[in-house]
Amino acid sequence: MAINLSTAGVSLSYASEVTAGTRPTTGYIKVPGMKSTPDLNPAPETIETTTLDDMEYKTYVDGLKDMGGALEFTANFTEDLIDTWDTLMEAYRTAKTSNKSIWFVIQHPDLTKGVYFRGNPSSMGLPAVEVGAVLETTLFITPTSEPIQEAKPTAA
Numbered sequence: 207m208a209i210n211l212s213t214a215g216v217s218l219s220y221a222s223e224v225t226a227g228t229r230p231t232t233g234y235i236k237v238p239g240m241k242s243t244p245d246l247n248p249a250p251e252t253i254e255t256t257t258l259d260d261m262e263y264k265t266y267v268d269g270l271k272d273m274g275g276a277l278e279f280t281a282n283f284t285e286d287l288i289d290t291w292d293t294l295m296e297a298y299r300t301a302k303t304s305n306k307s308i309w310f311v312i313q314h315p316d317l318t319k320g321v322y323f324r325g326n327p328s329s330m331g332l333p334a335v336e337v338g339a340v341l342e343t344t345l346f347i348t349p350t351s352e353p354i355q356e357a358k359p360t361a362a
Contacts, residue, residue, distance in 0.1 A: 215315035218243060218279060220327075221359070222297045223306040229322060230309055232360045237290055239282035241342065243312050246321055246353045248273055273353075276328065276346040283333055283343040291330045291345065298327055310347060313358050320358040324351040 219234035251269035281287055298308050308327065313320035325347040333343035 209316075211314060211316055213314075216240070216243065216312065218310060218312055219359070220294055220297070220308055220310050222301045222308055226304065226306045229324075229356075230359070231357075234309075234311055234359045235290065235293070237279075237281065237294070237345070238286045239284050240279060241282060242280040244273075244277045244279065246273065246277075246312070246323070271352075273349055276348045277325070279345040279347065280342055281345055283341040287343070288330070291327070294327055295329055307350065311359060318357065319355045321353050321355055323349045323353045325349045 218237045218240050220237065221230040221232075221234040223230060248271045250271050252266040253269045254264055255267055256264040294308070301308055307324040309322055310325050311320040311322045328346040328348070330343060330345060333341065335341060
């Protein structure tokens with residue numbers, strides 16, 4: 207019997223490649239204050255294959271999936287987040303000079319696998335502010351690989 211899950215405890219973490227082209231299995235650093243993650247389950251495009259022989263319905267084949275460019279993650283804008291994101295950006299710049307990548311993982315505490323993808327983070331600016339609201343920001347990560355489900359990383 208399946209057990210339904212809450213979103214409580216879902217996290218976003220990152221790690222730099224030690225060896226270029228190899229996904230790290232340890233050393234992931236958690237991004238604090240996460241409030242939402244994007245959908246990493248896009249529908250495949252449909253490519254029409256209808257011919258003049260078809261008399262009533264169009265026919266299709268599956269095409270590629272498109273995650274839509276930069277992924278948007280929402281987080282509370284805190285000093286902790288700023289420090290973590292600054293560290294991430296420095297790790298990204300360092301990795302880039304060595305032809306290495308940054309890997310991200312979204313994981314649920316009650317699932318055995320996490321969803322990994324390589325990506326390029328964007329620098330964080332100052333978010334919009336409103337009266338009577340929690341100060342939140344949108345974090346942008348441009349995926350450079352398809353998402354994969356693998357065993358969660360070993361805790362540091």
